[in-house]
Amino acid sequence: MRRRSILLALITATSMSVFAQQDDGIMQLKEFRNPKKREVINIPNVNNYQVLKCDFHMHTVFTDGHVWPNVRVQEAWKEGLDAISFTEHVEYTPHKKDVIPGNLRSYELAKKMAAENNILLIKGTEITRGTPPGHFNALFIQDDKNLIVDNSSSLDEKAIQAAVDQNSFIFWNHPGWKAATIKGSYEWIPFVEKMYAEKKLHGIEVVNGFGFHKKALDWALDRNLTVIGNTDIHNLIAHDYDISRSGIHRTMTLVMARDRSAVSIREALEQGRTVAWSSNYLFGKEEHLRDLFYACVTLSPAYHHTASTKNGNTNYYELTNNSDLYFELELKEGNATKKLTLYPESTQVLTASSGQTALTYEVVSTYIRSDRHLQIKLAL
Numbered sequence: 001m002r003r004r005s006i007l008l009a010l011i012t013a014t015s016m017s018v019f020a021q022q023d024d025g026i027m028q029l030k031e032f033r034n035p036k037k038r039e040v041i042n043i044p045n046v047n048n049y050q051v052l053k054c055d056f057h058m059h060t061v062f063t064d065g066h067v068w069p070n071v072r073v074q075e076a077w078k079e080g081l082d083a084i085s086f087t088e089h090v091e092y093t094p095h096k097k098d099v100i101p102g103n104l105r106s107y108e109l110a111k112k113m114a115a116e117n118n119i120l121l122i123k124g125t126e127i128t129r130g131t132p133p134g135h136f137n138a139l140f141i142q143d144d145k146n147l148i149v150d151n152s153s154s155l156d157e158k159a160i161q162a163a164v165d166q167n168s169f170i171f172w173n174h175p176g177w178k179a180a181t182i183k184g185s186y187e188w189i190p191f192v193e194k195m196y197a198e199k200k201l202h203g204i205e206v207v208n209g210f211g212f213h214k215k216a217l218d219w220a221l222d223r224n225l226t227v228i229g230n231t232d233i234h235n236l237i238a239h240d241y242d243i244s245r246s247g248i249h250r251t252m253t254l255v256m257a258r259d260r261s262a263v264s265i266r267e268a269l270e271q272g273r274t275v276a277w278s279s280n281y282l283f284g285k286e287e288h289l290r291d292l293f294y295a296c297v298t299l300s301p302a303y304h305h306t307a308s309t310k311n312g313n314t315n316y317y318e319l320t321n322n323s324d325l326y327f328e329l330e331l332k333e334g335n336a337t338k339k340l341t342l343y344p345e346s347t348q349v350l351t352a353s354s355g356q357t358a359l360t361y362e363v364v365s366t367y368i369r370s371d372r373h374l375q376i377k378l379a380l
C-alpha cells in the first residue's frame, strides 16, 4: 500500500511537471530576443603581448551619464572588451538631486557583476576643471575622499595633485573640445607643460568618441606620452554606435599587455604600449603600429606565375589580414595610386613583376602623426 502511494505520487509529480513545461499559461516568444553571446574581437598577440580592448572614459548616472553602472558592464561584455573604467566627474554632478553622488559609487555597484563576467573594472575619475586646462582622467585612484571639488581655477593644480597623491595614471582628455569657442584652449598651455615637466601627465586622449584630436597626437608622440582613445560615453553604446551591424566597434584603446590583468594594463600604459582604435583608423607610435600590422597581416609565397612579353613574369601573392582590424593600403606607381583594402579576416591578391624584391605601401588607415601614415615594406 505504501509502495503504491509513492509510485502514484511520482507519477503525479512527473505528469504535473510535464504539464508545467507544456503550458504554464505563458507562451515564450523568444524569436526577437538578443542572443546571449559575447563578440570576440580577434587581434593576434604583438611581440608576445596580448592586445587588450579597453575603454578608459565612461559615465553613468552617478555624474552626467544616462545609464546605471551594470549596463556598462553588460555592454562591455557583449562587445568583447577586456577592461573599462567609470570616470565620473569630480566636480560635476547634475543628477545629485536624484542620485546620491560618489565618484566610486558606480565602481562599487558594478564590481561584482564585472568580476562574474570577467571584465576588468579599473577605478577612475574625471577631474573636471574649466577649459583651459579642461578635463583630465585619473585611473587607478584608490578612493574618492580627498579629490578636490571646489571649481575655482586657482585650485586646478591642487585638483591634479590630489590624483597624483593617489598614485594614479593621468591623461589629458579631449584637448581640442573647446577649440571653436574658447580661443587658445587647444594649445600646449603652460599649465599642461608644468604637469608634464613634473611628471604628473602620463598620456593624452587623442580620440574622444568620434573626434580625432590631431594636434594632440603630435603632442603625445613628441613627448613620449601614452596615446589613448575612449568613448567618453554618456548614452547607451547602442545609441551612439551602430553596433547592430557586424564589425562595428566603439572607440577604444588597444593595450599591449603582458597578461590580462589590471597590473599589466597599468604597466603597459606607463610604458606607452597602446594604439587608439576608432572607426576604421588606428593611431599611435610608429613602432607599435608597425608591430601591430605585421602581427595581423601575412604575405604568402608566390603561388602562380604568368609569362608576359615585355616585363618578364608576373608573380601572384596573397596578402591576408588575420585580425578584425581594417587596413587600407596605397601603393604609388609614378602618378598612379593603387589602392588595396584589407578587410577584417580576409585576403587580397597581389601581383608584382618578377624583378621586384619588395612592395612599399602606405597604410592610410593609420596615423603615426597627424599628417603621416605608416609605411610598410612587403619583402617578396
Ligand SMILES: [Zn+2]
Pocket: 126, 135, 173, 174
Ligand atoms: Zn570631459
Ligand SMILES: [Zn+2]
Pocket: 057, 058, 059, 126, 232
Ligand atoms: Zn567625460
